[in-house]
Amino acid sequence: MVNSPVQTRPRIRKIDLFRVFLRSFFIQSLWNFRGLISVGFGVCLFPVLKRLYPDRTDQKERVEFLRRHFKFFNAHPYMASYALGVTIRLEEEAAAGHPEACQKLERLKDLLITILGALGDQLFWATIKPASLLVGTLGLLWFQDTAPRLAILAITFLLYNVPHFYIRYLGIVDGYQKGLEVYQSFNSASFARLQRFYLVIGVGALVVLTVSLALQFSGQGWLPLATYLAAVGVAIGFERISGNFYLAILFSVIFFVFVGFLFL
Template sequence: MARPDSVKEGETLAPRKIRKWDLFRVFLRSFFVQSVWNYRSLISIGFGICLFPILKRLYPDTRSRKEFLLRHLKFFNAHPYMVSYALGVSIRLEEEYASGNLQNTDRLDRMKDLLISILGSLGDQIFWLTLRPVSLLVGAFGVFVASTVEQRVAVLILTFLLYNIPHLYLRYVGILEGYRYGMEIYRCFREGRFEKLKKGYLYLGVAIFFLFLGVLLVKFKVEQFAWIPVIGGAAIYASIFYKFSKNFYFTCLFTILFFVIVGFIFL
């Protein structure tokens, strides 16, 4: 059988199916999706580069490969971790297109346009507003209480894993689920699917936050009862601020500022 690169223009071959190995190669390339970021098309060039294994698998001739690249070099943007879902959907629709479903190009454009806001919003809520600040808080607390170099190295490793296990999981599973569901990708974003992850990290962050405050009090040997209402006020302030802002990062930041300013003024 002739190699795909040697196929002549106009020559057709039996449709080729995407393998798990192809999806894994896309996953590896997805780490560089922002490497060619630009103001004109944002991450579209990196997105197209991620799909090179699919291009080589599905399209044997130069013309079809050129058309493939033009389809994916249009304006596109998404959260760099959650973009995996858009990659999976694109792979599924390209596979169907290569098998003869010529309507999939229009469907692909519409679907990618819809995913821009969905993936951006989800990624920001999960990672930028929840996992990242909580992981940093855990790391800061661990380094603060660690007494040896070995313990601090262990804390840094724990912080790395705490953030990157969900990151790597969603980056890879997003490709698999996007490919599996195709145009029904909305099933992956059903309400409440990511709530357990966000709430788990939120509770962890709150626990570490107040534990950090307690350790600070012990560390500096503060024995004045006057600190008790300050801590209580900070806790009430934090709960009210989060209720209205729904932003864990800013809740921690402004609660610490409240705690420091009030303590400095009155104590």
């Protein structure tokens, strides 16, 4: 039996990974109910498509490439970078004459949907985003001058986007380098340390913000203070019931405003 020759294809370069990184910021721009982020995911891979299949004679391979990645796919938009990295690695193997890589890729992407969604939601939506929001709110409450407030806004922006940008790029590089072994990245202690770091920041900012507002309202009489403390209680209770930080804040604000119109 004669083995089929391995095809010679261009190798993926660092500039290709960087181009995918830039496109990944728009991964949700073509979101739809049928495929969710699948179209955006496929568009992110255009630099890879052009690198692996540069000739017009590669039309069939290009069509098959796009069909594979325009199928249903969903993940946290930042953590999807890991799926992009793995995809680039396996597509490179497939272009080099290993068709089984495509089958492995489809199975792996199905597994990554749940993993990346859960990890990203817990890390960013439930920890980093609320912590950054609380720090920004606390800073705006403490400072009244324009310059300090602009500084606080800059700090809040960096506090949220430094891990965002880092993980978005790291995921592509890490996924490409590890390929099918990318699951090792999800067991890394670095994610746990990052989450603990922002959890400490968030809890600290929340405590300071709560005490600061309580002291501010206490100087206006017992009724504003009681209303504020009741709103805090509503927020805590609703968060325990729903598990949603943002809805808890929304309902506490609505409660505070409603009671204020009635009694203040």
